[in-house]
Amino acid sequence: MAADLKIALVGNPNTGKSTLFNLLTGLNQKIGNFPGITVDKKTGFCKIGDHKTAEVVDLPGTYSLYPKSKDESIVFQILADRENRSHPDLIVLVADATNLRRNLLLYTQVADLQIPVILALNMTDMAKKEGLAIDIDQLSKNLGVQVVAISARNNIGLKELKDAIANAPTIPTQEPGTDIQVLAPEAIAAAGQLIQTTNPYFALQVLHQHSELDIYTPEQHQQLNQIAAEHNFESSKIQTAETVARYRYLGTILNGIITDTGAQKKFIMSDRIDKVLTHKVWGFAIFLLILLFVFNAIFSWSAYPMDMIEEGFARLTDLGHEHLPEGMLTDLLLDGVVAGLGGIVIFIPQIAILFALISIMEDTGYMARVTFMMDRIMRKFGLSGKSVVPMIGSLACAVPSIMSARNIENWKDRIITIMVAPLVSCSARLPVYTLLISLIIPDEKVLGFISLQALTLMGMYLISIIAAVLVAFVMKFLIKAKEKSYFIMEMPVYQKPRWNNVLLTMYEKSKTFVFEAGKVIIAISIVLWVMASYGPSDRFEKIDQKYEKIELQQDSVAISTLERDRSAEKLENSYVGILGQTIEPAIRPLGFDWKIGIALITSFAAREAFVGTMATIYSVDSADEEATTIRNKLKGATDANTGLPLFTFATGFSLMLFYAFAMQCMSTVAIVYRETKSWKWPMIQLVYMTALAYFASLIAYQLLR
Amino acid sequence: MNLSQLTPGERGTIVSFTDLEMSVKLMEMGCLPGEIVEVERFAPLGDPIAIRVAGYQLCLRKNEASVIIIS
Known part of the structure; x- marks a missing residue:
């Protein structure tokens, strides 16, 4: 769409700038990147007047043009650079009418850049309720720009704002302010x-x-x-x-x-809520309860849609195999690309739910209270109160969480948060845990009602969080600070969540995840598929010859079994299989054989590959599909050297620890590179996490076996 | 006397700052000399603190509060 006019929304945080943006552009918006920098750029289009279209950019909220965090630095960058594609023809400065003076500080800075500007006074209805009367006309005269009273939350004044935009002069009219x-x-x-x-x-x-x-x-x-x-x-x-x-x-x-006339009225309600929510005892108790709720919601609400997605993709693959001509390209498309895609899409429900809940917590103002309560504890471990959000987010996925660490102003706090966030057990580890727990932990109840398996699962999450905090503590001493750590934060008053915003956040975060992580995962899936499907050609030929011979002798009933034996043997001799055997000596002391080695290698790109790989490798034995779940296949697996069952408690537990700590996620590596702009941090992370995983598994296996 | 020495419910007027770098950040957030500040509450673990200044609530660590000289 070609725009007649470029508009930038600028304002303090918590002024309802994003709500106004959503109101102006509706669903007609997209998130991209500002060229060269990794700050999300939200743009959208909006009809102005009868036949004009404006492109609207939502710039990150900031208190001044002097940036305190990475996100904020973009504001001056865009406004200063006339060559920048996002450089606006007109600025709409959104100010909170209930706190005008502090909000107008930014206005005076922006006005001095000599770009045409309109002042949108948001929350005017709230100001009125509190007994604040603002003389809009006089303010407009004093400043020399158009001032429009709006209430984005209640959709008031939008038409007037659009009229003002349509009538905006192309040259700056603002009165000169301070003598610079x-x-x-x-x-x-x-x-x-x-x-x-x-x-x-x-x-x-x-x-x-x-x-x-x-x-x-x-x-x-x-x-x-x-x-x-x-x-x-x-x-x-x-x-x-x-x-x-x-x-x-x-x-x-x-x-x-x-x-x-009614000073301080707005705080009475918030004060009352805060007495409970930031109470010494109740504050933490309620926070724990809310966490428990979030945790539960991520897992139980997402179960049904995730099953549907999984089934859908399975059906798609089957359909493809039925209708597409057989051949390498079809296999690549279905087993490489579609399978890779399925592995990404399956996480959408969890990510959408997590971000819906986080955005509700942020919207209502509760997250600011959590930050406030947790700062003291987090600081002890080299983190900041603001690290709580990315850490909680990592329960679903480290990728968006690492992106959300941008809100942390202090460089050292931010780096440490990024470095430890992937240790927190994400949803991709869940299928690994579930499978292994079902193998090694008996399905029994403790005290008559608590499932031992669920308890173990919770234990794995606890271990991961403790590890993250301890590693942060160590890094606190290793990483040199560039600047003093500080914590200055506006505490917004409690508000009702804006459901539109919640829905949009769900949609946007899921989309970002699919596209950002998706690219890497698909690429790696294809590489892995090739490596698992091909091997040194003489080996493959021999296998083919061997099975063709057997096939000729057998009747048709057993052919499906034969096919599976054949693919299992092929996998063993494929490049991935050879790699697995090569690393076997290194992973023997952890209790893993070369087959698990293959799973470790395929999981390097994304740990969710574990279950699928194990299913393929162990798909020997029985021909009866229904009875042979992955679980039963693994249960029957024996150690090639000893002949004893492979998945003992020691091996299973060691493997779970390995998956808990190892950096088996290309998307995270990629996002850490993007966020820190250097290979140094993702490499350090990769090395320390792998080492941690290796030694944790080693110690666990040697002690338990 | 500095802001970190107040207990919840007490108020004072900002006089000056002892740290130049921090003063820029605090002033941008509305903590100006001459403003009245009131300590609203401490975080459950005693730090950070929440103060009322310039018509809104601001949280900061005691460390930062200690650079604000009040009377």
């Missing part, structure tokens, strides 16, 4: 000359944060550093002076504009 020149006259002049701008505030901002911007050449960066050094440019001092000057200016602007 006086802050650092010589440095601003010199920088302005260098980067060729007549806008003093732009020059000043570039002096402050040019090292974060990729629009300048290395020489320019060097020259800017020189200018800063020459003119004694002290960043923090000048920022302080600027902020003070801006608030002084806002004082005169807002003078006589706000009449407050």
